[in-house]
Amino acid sequence: MSTARWLILLSCCFLSLGSLAADLAGTRGIWLSNAAGEKHRVGTIVFTPAEAGQTRFKITMEETLEEYFLAMRPFRCLTGPVQRLCHFPVEREAALVSRGDLVPLEYALLFMRTAPKSLHIDPFNGIYYRMSWTERGIVGQLNDVEMDAFIAPDIVPVERRQRPIRHSDLTPGDPRSHWLPTLTIE
Numbered sequence: 001m002s003t004a005r006w007l008i009l010l011s012c013c014f015l016s017l018g019s020l021a022a023d024l025a026g027t028r029g030i031w032l033s034n035a036a037g038e039k040h041r042v043g044t045i046v047f048t049p050a051e052a053g054q055t056r057f058k059i060t061m062e063e064t065l066e067e068y069f070l071a072m073r074p075f076r077c078l079t080g081p082v083q084r085l086c087h088f089p090v091e092r093e094a095a096l097v098s099r100g101d102l103v104p105l106e107y108a109l110l111f112m113r114t115a116p117k118s119l120h121i122d123p124f125n126g127i128y129y130r131m132s133w134t135e136r137g138i139v140g141q142l143n144d145v146e147m148d149a150f151i152a153p154d155i156v157p158v159e160r161r162q163r164p165i166r167h168s169d170l171t172p173g174d175p176r177s178h179w180l181p182t183l184t185i186e
Contacts, residue, residue, distance in 0.1 A: 032180035140183030142173035
């Protein structure tokens with residue numbers, strides 16, 4: 001391939017990355033939804049450009065989420081007919097994302113599920129929305145995960161404590177057994 005073609009290809013890649021940062025600047029809604037058309041705004045996220053191709057984010061959960069005191073700590077929850085989803089944010093590093101790294105955002109939007117009237121949470125009922133970029137924004141696909149790594153961090157080797165969940169720890173969630181299997185930021 002000629003040098004000119006390589007330069008054109010590289011410039012297109014850089015333009016699309018720059019466009020991504022520009023597209024993320026500003027305020028977006030955080031939505032949970034299902035295939036039946038049910039959609040709930042659970043929060044707002046503000047994106048601001050940062051250095052080195054990164055984008056800073058700040059999440060504010062909706063005031064309409066109910067507050068519960070479960071397992072000796074407060075949770076903000078959304079209760080539906082078959083499940084209660086409780087926000088379980090984990091902030092172990094700066095709130096920065098980039099084209100190739102959405103993990104800080106994934107950790108900031110962890111949830112735990114319970115039965116609608118339950119007053120207990122189970123660390124085996126974690127919900128991890130694995131994020132990806134789309135033309136409309138960011139979409140998180142449902143994964144089940146055990147939350148022990150956050151509840152009892154000493155069980156995780158020291159070198160993995162900042163990001164204790166590995167992709168091998170995730171199990172794709174069955175959308176039929178979860179109330180709101182899709183997370184979107186748009």
